[in-house]
Amino acid sequence: MMSEHATIGVFLVLTLVFPVAAMIAAWMFRAKPKSSEEKLLPYECGVDTQGPSWMRFKINYFIYALVFLAFDVETIFLYPWAVKFQSLGLFAFAEMIIFVAILAVGLWYAWKEGAFKWY
């Protein structure tokens, strides 16, 4: 028997082959006309592109990402706790109330500071 993680590894290696095979199949069948400079321009509904596309972007997205980071780390902590919840008893329950309270305070603080406001 292979170990579980070895099977996942085999699965990953096989899956890596799949899109490559699909691209090779497409390469065999697809039309390959000559391309022109115009064709390879970025698509902007027929209008010529103005300025760079790789530029500074709206700050809101960054703030959401920042709050997400904090909460995602909490998620990782909560999963092992949830698995062991029933065997840990009342201790786990008290711990959970404290932990969820901390999360709620964090959410309230982000909310109060206007992280979820759209400027």
Add this chain to the structure above:
Amino acid sequence: METIFIDIAEFLTSWMVGLGLAPLWADLIITILQWAVIVLIITVNTIVLVWMERKVSGFIQERIGPNRLGPFGAFQTIADTLKLLTKEDIVPARADKLIFKTAPMFFIIVSVMLYAVLPLGNNMAVVNLNVGLFYFISLGSLSTICLLMAGWGSNNKWSLVGAMRSVAQMISYEIPLAFSLLGVVMIAGSLNLSDIVTAQNRLWFIILQPVAFIVYFIAATAELNRGPFDMPEAEQELTAGAYTEYTGMRWALFFLAEYTNLVAVSALAATLFFGGGQGPLLPSWLWIIIKTYLIMLVFMWMKWTFPRIRMDHLLSFSWKVLIPVSLANILVTGAGLELFRWMGW
């Protein structure tokens, strides 16, 4: 009928060992076969699903939908697939070529990898992983990066706006998604998907965790970038967002991955909330197919019924409604479990 696929696998293994092959190699070959079957299911399923989606949307909008090729237009998607195979491959001159080309490949790899842990029937997961649910969530969140790669690599303004929107949306809805599943994990006491199915022997978790299911369903719709949460790829205003510059097979891979994710998320919902392969008369693998298809039908129904939600409303809905609700759900579930134990159930 119940154990037909397991019997086939066992028969093949014993046959190969009988031929003098080491058990390890026989195992490897079985894994390869399982992978091939899963990829076959995914591709055929996508063809059926695209047809189904068009028929459902036609039904909802009082149109006929595809009806020319084959009975009820069933061959329409096959023709579309063949057309996509022959389409020219355009890589924009100013794109970041490596990122542009690898984005769709990573996307499909991530979505196929989800199927490694899904139990497609009793004892029918490829790997019965002890952290199965966590594996599913962590891999599923990787698709965010693929969309960002596609949007950034295209060097196109539509793509960038679309990618930024999908990243903001997917990371916002990932937290309620993960939190809502915690209630299920607390009751089942395991992250192993087969164990969670077994824990539902007496009562399906949809009855014990209705709030968790609703939060999961909404968050999953947003994770899939499906309507009414399809702001990142709104055709009418963003010309398909991150997919704008993609043509032919690369675009087809994105499309395939989206539908693959849809099936995976629906199958997970069936596993966690609707008792997986449990049901009367029919074998377990057929039950899970029926349940998955019913859930996907609801996804399609939602997509074609509700209008798109504005971007800021969409994000604040996740942070101001879904996350508090799912946190409260964890508290209530914990208190309920404590109460039941105290009462000696």
